Amino acid sequence: MEKNIHNEKILILDFGSQVTQLIARRVREIGVYCELWANDVTAEQIKEFNPNGIILSGGPCSVNDEGSPRAPEYVFEAGVPVLGICYGLQTMSAQLGGSVKCSNLREYGYAAVDLLNDNNPLFDGICDKTENGRKQLEVWMSHGDKVDSIPAGFEVSASTPSCPYAAIYDPKRNFYGVQFHPEVTHTKSGAVMLENFVKKICKLNCLWSPEAIIEDAIARIRATVGDNKVMLGLSGGVDSSVTALLLHRAIGDKLTCVFVDNGLLRLNEGAQVKEMFGDKFGLNIVYVDAEDRFLSVLKGVSDPEAKRKAIGKAFIDVFADEARKLTDVTFLAQGTIYPDVIESAAAKTGKAQVIKSHHNVGGLPPDLKFSLVEPLRELFKDEVRKIGLALGLPYEMLYRHPFPGPGLGVRVLGEVKKEYCDLLRRADAIFIEELYKAEWYHKVSQAFVVFLPVKSVGVMGDGRRYDYVVSLRAVQTIDFMTAHWAELPYDLLGRVSNRIINEINGISRVVYDVSGKPPATIEWE
Structure with missing residues (x-):
């Protein structure tokens, strides 16, 4: 036994x-x-x-x-x-x-x-x-x-x-x-x-290992779900991805993953999620192209908290629409992890403060009466990553830098427009690519580009142009409660700046954020 x-x-x-x-x-x-x-x-x-x-x-x-x-x-x-x-x-x-x-x-x-x-x-x-x-x-x-x-x-x-x-x-x-x-x-x-x-x-034998945790989680999922079907909101992030593979291993095609492309993702992210989870791992994926829907609710909205709430509500609405189409699903899976549980318990006792709104699949309309299954709720993030490796997920995906739930919606300052997101996606991809090439990606804790909705004069060829400005942001931190701006080499920053300005029509200037946390936050919004 x-x-x-x-x-x-x-x-x-x-x-x-x-x-x-x-x-x-x-x-x-x-x-x-x-x-x-x-x-x-x-x-x-x-x-x-x-x-x-x-x-x-x-x-x-x-x-x-x-x-x-x-x-x-x-x-x-x-x-x-x-x-x-x-x-x-x-x-x-x-x-x-x-x-x-x-x-x-x-x-x-x-x-x-x-x-x-x-x-x-x-x-x-x-x-x-x-x-x-x-x-x-x-x-x-x-x-x-x-x-x-x-x-x-x-x-x-x-x-x-x-x-x-x-x-x-x-x-x-x-x-x-x-x-x-x-x-x-x-x-x-x-x-x-x-x-x-x-x-x-204490004379304990140390039974807690990734392989044992996976085995235990699969047994618990099967005992909880039985012959019922499960729906999961798959974002492509670490928690939802590991949840998806655990559920798939436990119940196979009784799992349906819903991936909502909100138009606020990184470059080619939707295609990468479909390829990895659909083609490689064989999961049932419902792909929802909801870019127009999200951008429409963000039209004219510039306040950061209002943007977060609009994105969160739009996600719930889109997810609920898809859930109503899956009439035989009785369980909703969530990638809740142990720090979420600790923070929720602290919030109930008044010992924690909400710093900003969080984007999740909770709060579905009352007509959708799912039972919850949360296979990661006992695990810390580092344990989730180790389990992901044991399940076959690639290291680079599991150890990718954090990405906010509202995505580029809070990395485009002010009102979010498709034009801004498209420029930002390409600039961010160049920055990350160059960090990898210079072997700096895993030396920093988080790195990304922020779009500034202001135009700056630039000289392209023989002409003057007024194009947009982006800021590079890279920080080093242990716990994300405090952070120091990463002292990236000048030649690396110069190379990123040159590539962004030369390869992306619409950006004329690149700056680097040297603010620590505190007083600044890591994200700009």
């Missing part, structure tokens, strides 16, 4: 750190299923989840502040290993009888931590460097408070001059705490620490 990949699991309680999702991603990379929950869950919920270990995340609060969050007491009564990170260490210490105080020296960034003994299994096999005969860890700190006294039963295993309890543990109860952040790449051996916690302390 096959092992259930959900039988081994870690529960992560979120205290508000900006990098909490990284903990979950690291645990998944080790090969163990985990879920990320708000810190105020009940004992009954934890019991029902039945974790093999619990991790308490960092957070922005001080445990000494009135009303600051605490771990449910059951965490320390469940009989499973517990790892407290930063704020997680502090609340564990405070709740179990220790004390926390404001540090005279706030530690933020790199720190060298002295290992005081070799007894803590969390640090088994780890020594980043030796200084004056002392074994040290190279870590990333971010804290203003520090543990002042440790609870009974705990031992100190690492310290810094300003943080005497940088790591503590209770070997009898299997409780561990670190003041630094092992989940970030800046902590040199952080991945090994988390692996030690998962494998050596």
